[in-house]
Amino acid sequence: MNTPLRLGxxxxxxxxxxxxxxxxxxxDLLATRTGRRIEITAVSARxxxxxxxxxxxxxxxxxxxxxxxxxxxxxxxxxxxxxxxxPAKALAEAAFANGKDxxxxxxxxxxxxxxxxxxxxxxxxxxxRFEAAVAGGIPIVKALTExxxxxxxxxxxxxxxxxxxxxxxxxxxxxxxxxxxxxxxHQLGYLEADPTLDVGGIDxxxxxxxxxxxxxxxxxxxxxxxxxxxxxxxxEDIRRASDMGYRVxxxxxxxxxxxxxxxxxxxxxxxxxSPLGRLENATNMVVVEAEEAGQITLRGAGAGEGPTASAVMxxxxxxxxxxxxxxxxxxxxxxxxxxxxxxxxxAQYYLxxxxxxxxxxxxxxxxxxxxxxxxxxxxxxxxxADATAPxxxxxHKATRDALDHALExxxxxxVLAGEAVAIRIEQV
Amino acid sequence: MNTPLRLGxxxxxxxxxxxxxxxxxxxDLLATRTGRRIEITAVSARxxxxxxxxxxxxxxxxxxxxxxxxxxxxxxxxxxxxxxxxPAKALAEAAFANGKDxxxxxxxxxxxxxxxxxxxxxxxxxxxRFEAAVAGGIPIVKALTExxxxxxxxxxxxxxxxxxxxxxxxxxxxxxxxxxxxxxxHQLGYLEADPTLDVGGIDxxxxxxxxxxxxxxxxxxxxxxxxxxxxxxxxEDIRRASDMGYRVxxxxxxxxxxxxxxxxxxxxxxxxxSPLGRLENATNMVVVEAEEAGQITLRGAGAGEGPTASAVMxxxxxxxxxxxxxxxxxxxxxxxxxxxxxxxxxAQYYLxxxxxxxxxxxxxxxxxxxxxxxxxxxxxxxxxADATAPxxxxxHKATRDALDHALExxxxxxVLAGEAVAIRIEQV
Numbered sequence: 001m002n003t004p005l006r007l008g009x010x011x012x013x014x015x016x017x018x019x020x021x022x023x024x025x026x027x028d029l030l031a032t033r034t035g036r037r038i039e040i041t042a043v044s045a046r047x048x049x050x051x052x053x054x055x056x057x058x059x060x061x062x063x064x065x066x067x068x069x070x071x072x073x074x075x076x077x078x079x080x081x082x083x084x085x086x087p088a089k090a091l092a093e094a095a096f097a098n099g100k101d102x103x104x105x106x107x108x109x110x111x112x113x114x115x116x117x118x119x120x121x122x123x124x125x126x127x128x129r130f131e132a133a134v135a136g137g138i139p140i141v142k143a144l145t146e147x148x149x150x151x152x153x154x155x156x157x158x159x160x161x162x163x164x165x166x167x168x169x170x171x172x173x174x175x176x177x178x179x180x181x182x183x184x185x186h187q188l189g190y191l192e193a194d195p196t197l198d199v200g201g202i203d204x205x206x207x208x209x210x211x212x213x214x215x216x217x218x219x220x221x222x223x224x225x226x227x228x229x230x231x232x233x234x235x236e237d238i239r240r241a242s243d244m245g246y247r248v249x250x251x252x253x254x255x256x257x258x259x260x261x262x263x264x265x266x267x268x269x270x271x272x273x274s275p276l277g278r279l280e281n282a283t284n285m286v287v288v289e290a291e292e293a294g295q296i297t298l299r300g301a302g303a304g305e306g307p308t309a310s311a312v313m314x315x316x317x318x319x320x321x322x323x324x325x326x327x328x329x330x331x332x333x334x335x336x337x338x339x340x341x342x343x344x345x346x347a348q349y350y351l352x353x354x355x356x357x358x359x360x361x362x363x364x365x366x367x368x369x370x371x372x373x374x375x376x377x378x379x380x381x382x383x384x385a386d387a388t389a390p391x392x393x394x395x396h397k398a399t400r401d402a403l404d405h406a407l408e409x410x411x412x413x414x415v416l417a418g419e420a421v422a423i424r425i426e427q428v
Numbered sequence: 429m430n431t432p433l434r435l436g437x438x439x440x441x442x443x444x445x446x447x448x449x450x451x452x453x454x455x456d457l458l459a460t461r462t463g464r465r466i467e468i469t470a471v472s473a474r475x476x477x478x479x480x481x482x483x484x485x486x487x488x489x490x491x492x493x494x495x496x497x498x499x500x501x502x503x504x505x506x507x508x509x510x511x512x513x514x515p516a517k518a519l520a521e522a523a524f525a526n527g528k529d530x531x532x533x534x535x536x537x538x539x540x541x542x543x544x545x546x547x548x549x550x551x552x553x554x555x556x557r558f559e560a561a562v563a564g565g566i567p568i569v570k571a572l573t574e575x576x577x578x579x580x581x582x583x584x585x586x587x588x589x590x591x592x593x594x595x596x597x598x599x600x601x602x603x604x605x606x607x608x609x610x611x612x613x614h615q616l617g618y619l620e621a622d623p624t625l626d627v628g629g630i631d632x633x634x635x636x637x638x639x640x641x642x643x644x645x646x647x648x649x650x651x652x653x654x655x656x657x658x659x660x661x662x663x664e665d666i667r668r669a670s671d672m673g674y675r676v677x678x679x680x681x682x683x684x685x686x687x688x689x690x691x692x693x694x695x696x697x698x699x700x701x702s703p704l705g706r707l708e709n710a711t712n713m714v715v716v717e718a719e720e721a722g723q724i725t726l727r728g729a730g731a732g733e734g735p736t737a738s739a740v741m742x743x744x745x746x747x748x749x750x751x752x753x754x755x756x757x758x759x760x761x762x763x764x765x766x767x768x769x770x771x772x773x774x775a776q777y778y779l780x781x782x783x784x785x786x787x788x789x790x791x792x793x794x795x796x797x798x799x800x801x802x803x804x805x806x807x808x809x810x811x812x813a814d815a816t817a818p819x820x821x822x823x824h825k826a827t828r829d830a831l832d833h834a835l836e837x838x839x840x841x842x843v844l845a846g847e848a849v850a851i852r853i854e855q856v
Contacts, residue, residue, distance in 0.1 A: 022578055022720060032645060033577050033758045131575070137721035139575025146574075146751070147559070147567025149461050150450055150741030217460060275727065278706070292450060293565030293728065293738035299703065300724040310721035313578030323574070323751045330461045 004037040005320040008068030008100075010091055011080030012045035012052055015105050015132065018309025019078060020054050030313075034320035041073045069094035076101045076319055078312060084108035092117050096124040103315040105132035105308055111206035111222040114213070115335065118327035128327045129315035134207040135160050135284045137307025138300040139314060144214045144288060145329035151290035153215040155255045157428060161204035162282030162302040163190045164230050164250040169280050172238045172247070178231070190282070200229035204252055205265040211286070212254035212263055213328050218338035220328075221261065226344065228266040237421055240352055240392050241269050244378065247277045251426055260341035268426040269350050275299070276428050287428065346397045348377065348425040353410070354388040354417040355381075361415035362391065368413060372406035374398040388417040394425070432465040433748040436496030436528075438519055439508030440473035440480055443533050443560065446737025447506060448482050458741075462748035469501045497522035504529045504747055506740060512536035520545050524552040531743040533560035533736055539634035539650040542641070543763065546755035556755045557743035562635040563588050563712040565735025566728040567742060572642045572716060573757035579718035581643040583683045585856060589632035590710030590730040591618045592658050592678040597708050600666045600675070606659070618710070628657035632680055633693040639714070640682035640691055641756050646766035648756075649689065654772065656694040665849055668780055668820050669697050672806065675705045679854055683773065690769035696854040697778050703727070704856050715856065772828050776805065776853040779821040781838070782845040785812070789843035790819065796841060800834035802826040816845040822853070 007023070009016055023030070023040055030038045042060035044067070062068055065087055068077050077095040079102055081088045088109050092102045102121065104110070109117070110130045121128040131141045135158065144153070159165050163185055170181045182199065185191055190198075197203045209222040230250050238248050246269035255262045270277045275297055279285050284302030289295050301307040318325075328335060355361045362381065369376060378394040395403075403422060410420050435451070437444055451458070451468055458466045470488035472495070490496055493515055496505050505523040507530055509516045516537050520530045530549065532538070537545070538558045549556040559569045563586065572581070587593050591613055598609045610627065613619055618626075625631045637650040658678050666676050674697035683690045698705045703725055707713050712730030717723050729735040746753075756763060783789045790809065797804060806822040823831075831850060838848050 018720070026578055026580065029580065029645075030578060032762055035759070137718070138724060139571050142570060142575045143567050146746065147570045147742050148738060149745045150454055150458060151738050152454065152457065217457075275703075278703075290565070290738065292446070292734035292741075294732075294735055296566060296726070296728040298724070298726050301722040304722075306720035307722055310576060310579050310718065313720075314575050317577045318574065321753060323753065325749060325751065331463070334460055 002036045004039045005316070006039050006041045006073055006075045007078055007316065008041055008071060008074035009043045009078045009080065010065035010068055011082065012043060013080065014305045015308045015312065016045065016080045017052055017054055018305035019080070019312050020056070022309050022313050030317065034317055036320050038316060038320055042068055042071060044068055065091050066094050069098050069100055074100060076103055076316060078316070079104040079106060082106055082108070084112040089113055092128070093120060096120045096126045099124065099126065101127045101319050103129045103312055105312055106130070107133040107203065107206035107210065111209040111220050114210065114220045114327065115332060118332035121327060122332050127319065127324050129318065130210070131315050132308045132311035134210055135286055136300065136302040136304065137310045138284060138286060138298045138302065139311065140211065140286045140298050141214065142314065143296070143298060144211060145325065148288060148290050148293055148296065149329060151292045153288060153290050155253065155289040156211045156215045156286070157276070158208065158211070158252045158284065158286040159249050159276060159279055160207045160252055160284050160286065160302060161198055161250055162284055163198040164204065165279060166190060166282045167199070168230060168233065168238065168248055168250070171235050172242065175235060177235050178233060199231055201227050201250055201265040204250060208252035208254055208263060208265050212261065213335065215254060216256045216261060216338065217330055217335055218261060219335045221263070221338045221340065224340035225263040225265060230267055233267055237352060237423065240390065241350060242272065244350065244392060244394055245272055246270060246350065246425065247272050248423065249276060249279070251276065253426060255345065257341070257345065259345070261338040262341035262344055264344060266424065268424050270426055270428045274428045344400050346399045348397055349395045349403055350423045350425055351393040351395065352421040353391045355391050356415050356417055357387055357389055358415055364413040364415050365391070365410060368409035369395065369406050372402045372409060374402050374406055430464045432467045434467050434469045434501055434503045435506055435744065436469055436499060436502035437471045437506045437508065438493035438496055439510065440471060441508065442733045443736045443740065444473065444508045445480055445482055446733035447508070447740050448484070450737050450741050458745065462745055464748050466744060466748055470496055470499060472496055493519050494522045497526050497528055502528060504531055504744060506744070507532040507534060510534055510536070512540040517541055520556070521548060524548045524554045527552065527554065529555045529747050531557045531740055533740055534558070535561040535631065535634040535638065539637040539648050542638065542648045542755065543760060546760035549755060550760050555747065555752050557746065558638070559743050560736045560739035562638055563714055564728065564730040564732065565738045566712060566714060566726045566730065567739065568639065568714045568726050569642065570742065571724070571726060572639060573753065576716060576718050576721055576724065577757060579720045581716060581718050583681065583717040584639045584643045584714070585704070586636065586639070586680045586712065586714040587677050587704060587707055588635045588680055588712050588714065588730060589626055589678055590712055591626040592632065593707060594618060594710045595627070596658060596661065596666065596676055596678070599663050600670065603663060605663050606661060627659055629655050629678055629693040632678060636680035636682055636691060636693050640689065641763065643682060644684045644689060644766065645758055645763055646689060647763045649691070649766045649768065652691065652768035654692040654694060658695055661695055665780060665851065668818070669778060670700065671808070672778065672820060672822055673700055674698060674778065674853065675700050676851065677704060677707070679704065681854060685769070685773065687773070688769035689766040690772055692772060694852065696852050698854055698856045702856045774825045774827045776825055777823045777831055778851045778853055779823065780849040781819045782816040783819050784843050784845055785815055785817055786843055792841040792843050793819070793838060796837035797823070797834050800830045800837060802830050802834055
């Protein structure tokens with residue numbers, strides 16, 4: 001048996017508790033699989049005396065997480081504090097400077113400061129690992145960085161925020177409005193302290209930026225991502241989209257082409273019968289379209305104590321086994337700048353409009369589309385008791401520019417009640 | 429840039445062609461991701477002058493594959509010959525003896541001789557890698573050996589023979605008998621030279637034995653696997669199972685319990701709406717039930733030139749990057765003997781019988797079940813124009829022993845036309 005691998009753990013929330021529990025309950029299995037004991041030397045969190053339901057008595061306590069990076073009896077610092085900057089980043093930098101590896105679950109930090117930190121880590125000969133930052137228990141970072149490393153990657157897609165998927169599927173199943181389900185999710189503890197991180201698509205966007213970096217060998221570029229949350233999705237959208245054979249998902253898509261790197265985290269429609277369309281509740285799914293391997297889909301729990309701890313442990317196990325790899329699968333200094341695509345690749349769009357009950361109303365809308373160069377794939381007007389008629393249109397492929405022109409022209413027709421809703425249809 | 433990694437490739441069938449093509453077309457990408465050039469030094473196959481549609485002119489030729497293991501200019505031998513013994517095994521042994529690593533797609537060799545070869549490799553300080561042996565392009569070996577390595581694994585399931593899944597879904601979609609679809613599959617080139625390897629469940633069984641070894645830290649034990657092919661599945665079974673909400677799959681299940689290691693590769697019924705139930709055509713799916721990570725599902729192409737080559741390349745890339753791991757995720761000498769479970773864990777069963785149209789016929793069947801201690805969950809008798817009536821029964825959970833008793837008792841009732849069909853229902 002080799003020397004033990006000694007951990008310093010910063011952050012004892014849900015994930016930290018899970019990691020401590022795994023180190024304790026899986027000690028023998030971890031020793032068998034890695035050839036070393038995996039031990040915790042010291043821990044740090046905001047409140048020392050909070051009851052977390054785990055036994056921390058054998059570990060030293062540090063009030064300042066950065067102190068973990070300065071301890072001679074710590075080999076790996078496990079950063080579970082969160083936040084793109086602040087103490088998390090300070091801790092990572094101190095760790096590399098002091099010859100320690102970092103394992104983190106911090107998606108914001110990797111998406112925003114991953115390039116800087118990766119360069120620091122690699123210059124210091126240390127590793128920066130973050131399997132837990134993307135899609136919880138699903139080993140997608142490893143699949144992309146290692147399992148599919150020989151492939152040219154064409155597209156990466158994913159539903160990677162369980163809370164949003166819970167809200168959307170719950171709205172559909174229970175026929176409830178967004179606000180009601182949002183409140184439910186809040187009460188169930190599904191939402192981050194700042195719910196915009198979830199429902200605004202930011203959390204999922206961080207994850208997508210990380211996967212895009214690995215897939216395309218580019219510096220993480222969260223800044224240029226097209227980001228749109230689910231706050232404006234109504235039950236009506238969900239129901240009508242379903243009529244047309246689609247489900248609404250907060251879908252991340254990253255795609256490299258001659259146009260540059262396209263990264264979107266937005267509500268999209270996907271066919272009901274597709275694996276992504278069938279994804280229920282808080283489950284996550286990542287779809288990788290690889291040139292040689294074809295379409296590879298991974299599905300599992302995207303959050304929670306056990307799943308996230310499992311991912312953190314897999315990084316710790318790699319380090320214990322001596323499996324050391326560049327942060328994003330190739331040296332950080334070789335990652336390319338990712339020029340953002342000027343506009344998304346053309347797609348079909350789903351449009352939902354409320355038309356005033358006037359003669360020629362539909363004709364004006366159809367003309368506006370035609371003038372914008374957009375042709376109609378399918379159209380449906382519903383019977384109605386009141387003064388407006390719901391109309392659904394599925395267009396043929398159109399540029400976002402053309403669509404925006406059409407949406408602007410709709411407003412000039414004088415036959416539209418309220419705003420037209422437009423949702424991209426993603427071929428999956 | 430480090431020294432190149434030099435490959436000797438034995439076997440130039442579909443997979444070999446795919447690997448050569450990837451080394452050629454992805455040269456720069458591989459160099460960026462591994463920090464080394466990956467080069468082919470020499471190749472070997474049965475027929476030197478066959479046109480394979482790839483340019484081999486830059487590589488030395490060896491008539492005897494074992495010669496690759498003796499070359500000083502080869503670091504890794506890629507074994508794509510196949511077969512559990514014979515030249516493949518001789519090549520692997522020679523490679524380890526001569527300080528080379530082995531990357532293979534050979535499921536039979538790993539399932540049957542994996543323990544011996546792993547011990548040889550590890551004693552020699554070499555690695556034996558086989559991502560391509562299980563489920564083609566799906567990086568399941570890596571997911572289980574590394575990505576989920578911190579977890580206690582409870583159950584591994586999978587549809588891992590694309591040909592069988594193609595046959596079963598095609599029978600259902602086209603309402604065709606087994607023999608017709610088998611002939612189709614043959615003409616499409618979907619079947620192994622010895623089709624029993626596919627439709628008899630042997631090929632998929634090899635894969636399951638490999639996954640079980642990794643999941644449970646046990647020596648591969650293909651010998652004790654319960655194995656049953658799809659040759660006896662009729663369209664009638666598929667249609668009637670569908671009536672009851674199920675689909676027929678050739679499903680592998682490996683499960684460790686106090687009863688020992690249960691490994692089955694048999695036709696099973698799974699709920700139509702489950703991810704496994706929805707799996708179409710030649711696609712593969714592996715489901716891992718992990719204590720901490722929960723249920724993780726991986727889906728993708730299980731065979732074919734690109735997907736299998738992608739898996740071979742991922743092993744080569746690991747070696748190029750210096751990521752070296754025990755064969756089954758822990759030293760081969762620490763793998764436990766896997767005592768085979770005496771009997772499968774009790775399950776619900778689906779029974780299909782043809783009853784003679786006699787008064788009291790159904791009562792006799794029901795009595796026989798009752799006497800065997802098996803209770804009925806659901807039963808359906810169909811209207812009929814001829815002398816026998818189709819009857820479907822879904823039982824409550826029963827042991828295989830009790831079921832066999834009941835099936836024996838059915839024969840004594842005198843009301844049965846033909847044999848009763850019994851298929852296990854797997855909770856997925």
